[in-house]
Amino acid sequence: xxxxxxxxxxxxxxxxxxxxxxxxxxxxxxxxxxxxxxxxxxxxxxxxxxxxxxxxxxxxxxxxxxxxxxxxxxxxxxxxxxxxxxxxxxxxxxxxxxxxxxxxxxxxxxxxxxxxxxxxxxxxxxxxxxxxxxxxxxxxxxxxxxxxxxxxxxxxxxxxxxxxxxxxxxxxxxxxxxxxxxxxxxxxxxxxxxxxxxxxxxxxxxxxxxxxxxxxxxxxxxxxxxxxxxxxxxxxxxxxxxxxxx
Amino acid sequence: xxxxxxxxxxxxxxxxxxxxxxxxxxxxxxxxxxxxxxxxxxxxxxxxxxxxxxxxxxxxxxxxxxxxxxxxxxxxxxxxxxxxxxxxxxxxxxxxxxxxxxxxxxxxxxxxxxxxxxxxxxxxxxxxxxxxxxxxxxxxxxxxxxxxxxxxxxxxxxxxxxxxxxxxxxxxxxxxxxxxxxxxxxxxxxxxxxxxxxxxxxxxxxxxxxxxxxxxxxxxxxxxxxxxxxxxxxxxxxxxxxxxxx
DNA sequence: GGTATGTTTTTGTCAGGACAATTGGACAAG
DNA sequence: CTTGTCCAATTGTCCTGACAAAAACATACC
Numbered sequence: 001x002x003x004x005x006x007x008x009x010x011x012x013x014x015x016x017x018x019x020x021x022x023x024x025x026x027x028x029x030x031x032x033x034x035x036x037x038x039x040x041x042x043x044x045x046x047x048x049x050x051x052x053x054x055x056x057x058x059x060x061x062x063x064x065x066x067x068x069x070x071x072x073x074x075x076x077x078x079x080x081x082x083x084x085x086x087x088x089x090x091x092x093x094x095x096x097x098x099x100x101x102x103x104x105x106x107x108x109x110x111x112x113x114x115x116x117x118x119x120x121x122x123x124x125x126x127x128x129x130x131x132x133x134x135x136x137x138x139x140x141x142x143x144x145x146x147x148x149x150x151x152x153x154x155x156x157x158x159x160x161x162x163x164x165x166x167x168x169x170x171x172x173x174x175x176x177x178x179x180x181x182x183x184x185x186x187x188x189x190x191x192x193x194x195x196x197x198x199x200x201x202x203x204x205x206x207x208x209x210x211x212x213x214x215x216x217x218x219x220x221x222x223x224x225x226x227x228x229x230x231x232x233x234x235x236x237x238x239x240x241x242x243x244x245x246x
Numbered sequence: 247x248x249x250x251x252x253x254x255x256x257x258x259x260x261x262x263x264x265x266x267x268x269x270x271x272x273x274x275x276x277x278x279x280x281x282x283x284x285x286x287x288x289x290x291x292x293x294x295x296x297x298x299x300x301x302x303x304x305x306x307x308x309x310x311x312x313x314x315x316x317x318x319x320x321x322x323x324x325x326x327x328x329x330x331x332x333x334x335x336x337x338x339x340x341x342x343x344x345x346x347x348x349x350x351x352x353x354x355x356x357x358x359x360x361x362x363x364x365x366x367x368x369x370x371x372x373x374x375x376x377x378x379x380x381x382x383x384x385x386x387x388x389x390x391x392x393x394x395x396x397x398x399x400x401x402x403x404x405x406x407x408x409x410x411x412x413x414x415x416x417x418x419x420x421x422x423x424x425x426x427x428x429x430x431x432x433x434x435x436x437x438x439x440x441x442x443x444x445x446x447x448x449x450x451x452x453x454x455x456x457x458x459x460x461x462x463x464x465x466x467x468x469x470x471x472x473x474x475x476x477x478x479x480x481x482x483x484x485x486x487x488x489x490x491x492x
Numbered sequence: 493g494g495t496a497t498g499t500t501t502t503t504g505t506c507a508g509g510a511c512a513a514t515t516g517g518a519c520a521a522g
Numbered sequence: 523c524t525t526g527t528c529c530a531a532t533t534g535t536c537c538t539g540a541c542a543a544a545a546a547c548a549t550a551c552c
Contacts, residue, residue, distance in 0.1 A: 016535060037468055042502055053537050055301075058503090066312070071429050071466060074503040075545030079468050081430060183490070184314050184327060190484030191437030191455040207453060209437040212484075222283060222317055222325055238436030238458075241487075244429070262505060288532055299507045304533090320533040321515030 005034070005041060009050055017052055021060035029069055029080055040070070040078045068242040105142050107170075110201070112136040112163045114156065121153045124216060125224040134161045139201055146202045147236050152228035158219075175226065180219050187215040189239055192231065202233050209234035251280070251287060255296055263298055267306035275315055275326055286316070286324045314488045351388045353416070356447070358382040358409045360402065367399045370462060371470040380407045385447055392448045393482050398474035404465075421472065426465050433461040435485055438477065448479050455480035 007024030009017060028034040040046070043061065047054045061078060064070040072078045117125070117133045125133070133153045140148045152171060154161060159178035166174070172182075190212045199206040211234050216227040253270030255263060274280040286292070289307065293300045307324060310316040318324045363371070363379045371379070379399045386394040398417060400407060405424035412420070418428070436458045445452040457480050462473040 018535080044502085055538090056536060059535085061503095068430050071464075071468060072503065073466055073545080074543065075501065077502065081464065081468060183317050185489045186486070187489065188484050188486045189435050189457070191457040191480035193439065193453070193455045207439070209439045209455060211435070211437040218317075218327065220317060220319055222327055234437035238434050240432070240434045243431045243433065264505080290532085301508085302506060305505085307533095318533065319515080320513065321531065323532060 005046065007050060009052065018056045018059040018063070021050070021052070021057060022063050025060070025064055026069065034080050036080050038080045040080070042077060066244060068244050105140055105170075107141075107167060108139045109163055109167050110137045110139055112166065117153070117155075121227065124227050125153065125155055127155060127224075132156045136161075136166060138166065142236075145236070146233070148230055148232045149198060149201050150228060150230040152226060154226045155223070158223070158225055171226070180225055182217055182225070183220045185215055185217040187213055189213050191234070194231075198231060202231075204233055204235075211237060211239070213239075251292065253296060255298065264302045264305040264309070267296070267298070267303060268309050271306070271310060272315065280326050282326050284326045286326070288323060312490060314490050351386055351393070353413070354385045354387075355409055355413050356383045356385055358412065363399070363401075367473065370473045371399070371401055373401060373470075378402045382407075382412060384412070388482075391482070392479070394476055394478045395444060395447050396474060396476045398472060400472045401469075404469070404471055417472070426471055428463055428471070429466045431461050431463040433459055435459050437480070440477075444477060448477075450479055450481075457483055457485070459485075 005025065005028060007021060007028075009020055011017070013020065015023075025034065025040075029036075034040075041049070043054055043057050047057045050057070061070060061072065065072055069081055070078055071081050113135050115132060115135055117127050117131065121127070121133060121135075122129075127133070133155055135151075135153050137149065137151045139146055140150060154171070154175075158180060159175055161174065176182075192210050192212050194202065194204060194206055194208045194210050196206050198210065199208065202210075211232040213230045213232070214228070215230070217225055219225050251271065251274060253267060253274070255266055257263070259266065261269075271280065271286075275282075280286075287295070289300055289303050293303045296303070307316060307318065311318055315327060316324055317327050359381050361378060361381055363373050363377065367373070367379060367381075368375075373379070379401055381397075381399050383395065383397045385392055386396060400417070400421075404426060405421055407420065422428075438456050438458050440448065440450060440452055440454045440456050442452050444456065445454065448456075457478040459476045459478070460474070461476070463471055465471050
């Protein structure tokens with residue numbers, strides 16, 4: 001019944017053992033050797049076969065259940081989840097999404113300023129009084145057609161931004177490079193109707209549907225690094241996510 | 247520096263110990279005795295004080311980090327995250343806001359049928375050939391004003407539905423009662439503009455913005471139980487979520 | 493034939509211990 | 523004053539072991 005799983009464990013690797021198991025199972029699911037609905041070996045057997053302890057296996061399983069690839073049931077076993085349901089909603093950026101999809105994103109910088117934080121932004125980012133912000137708007141296109149209009153505020157005591165780097169690189173890429181480790185983001189997704197300016201920028205018509213997204217991102221030290229307000233052409237973008245019952 | 251935390255552990259309770267710790271810390275954060283940014287005691291100390299093992303404490307912390315209430319850093323400690331973000335996390339949607347404002351949601355059933363599954367639905371739910379579906383549309387209102395138009399398909403080999411119960415009870419309530427344990431849901435959020443029929447049902451104007459959501463839900467045995475397509479008035483609803491970097 | 497009642501399988505919870513990796517600060521060296 | 527080095531604190535990883543709880547299945551009994 002249970003499918004034997006071939007995973008290589010490299011004990012000299014710097015990658016934690018449990019994560020090697022995660023990668024192994026993830027890979028097996030992706031390349032089809034673990035079909036959806038298959039029952040895995042039980043934890044104890046798997047642990048013995050890989051010469052790992054049961055807690056290590058369980059830690060790996062926990063991660064996979066959390067990311068929605070496996071389903072566990074006491075007394076029954078662990079199954080690969082239905083293949084319709086898959087992946088998503090990581091803390092990623094539009095830029096990452098597009099690159100992953102193999103589309104070449106391009107960005108044009110519509111405005112850029114370095115200013116004292118407006119009151120509302122100061123509150124949103126919980127800024128000390130003396131910290132200023134970068135404020136800029138960008139237009140992101142993929143495959144030649146405009147996709148998103150993005151307005152962002154970034155505190156200036158963490159990273160130094162300039163127009164040139166924003167033209168060529170993604171914001172999250174730049175922040176990560178500056179040593180920012182994102183931990184949390186809070187976002188709200190809604191809808192609106194394109195006004196004249198938005199329609200023109202996005203090469204669509206006033207009155208067409210737009211997806212709106214506001215996001216505030218927090219780094220590992222608890223600072224609110226960035227907040228932004230984005231609009232996407234609804235005919236070209238939607239948010240996909242997998243929710244896991246805990 | 248670290249704040250001493252008073253949590254009661256009841257070893258005779260059926261609630262797992264680690265979850266009692268989760269509840270305790272959650273409570274302390276919510277009622278303000280653990281202010282945002284506070285550093286917790288370190289894991290070992292906390293474990294000793296509560297007379298629990300470190301793995302148990304860690305399991306609790308894992309859950310709290312996952313749900314976005316805590317942030318950990320090796321060599322440094324564990325902190326309560328910014329209250330700004332937390333506030334958003336609690337008001338999870340405008341719908342909740344409405345409920346909290348004392349406006350009771352109500353539902354009316356607009357259509358109901360029990361039919362063989364259309365091809366597209368059969369595929370979405372991975373249905374065997376002989377399974378039929380319930381197909382119905384509902385209108386959800388809050389405080390007297392319409393909020394959402396919901397169209398759903400449910401496979402008929404898991405639960406028996408009728409018009410009467412759908413008028414008075416929520417769909418998920420009915421499914422849970424029938425013994426369905428949800429584990430996963432995949433959803434897609436986008437935007438559109440209201441057509442004539444939608445506008446009329448939602449008491450708004452054609453051409454106004456709507457938030458769209460398609461969802462497919464999976465139970466603990468891996469079956470796709472339900473799929474639905476909902477539209478919300480954008481001026482009354484948005485999706486709010488907290489993403490956690492893993 | 494149907495209904496209890498065990499029995500087995502499997503995941504869930506919990507303990508205690510050991511060492512590794514990272515961070516931040518103190519302190520010394522240049 | 524800057525840079526490098528070491529140390530202490532703290533979380534991260536991994537192990538062994540044990541028992542509880544739930545589910546599925548087989549068996550015995552009426």
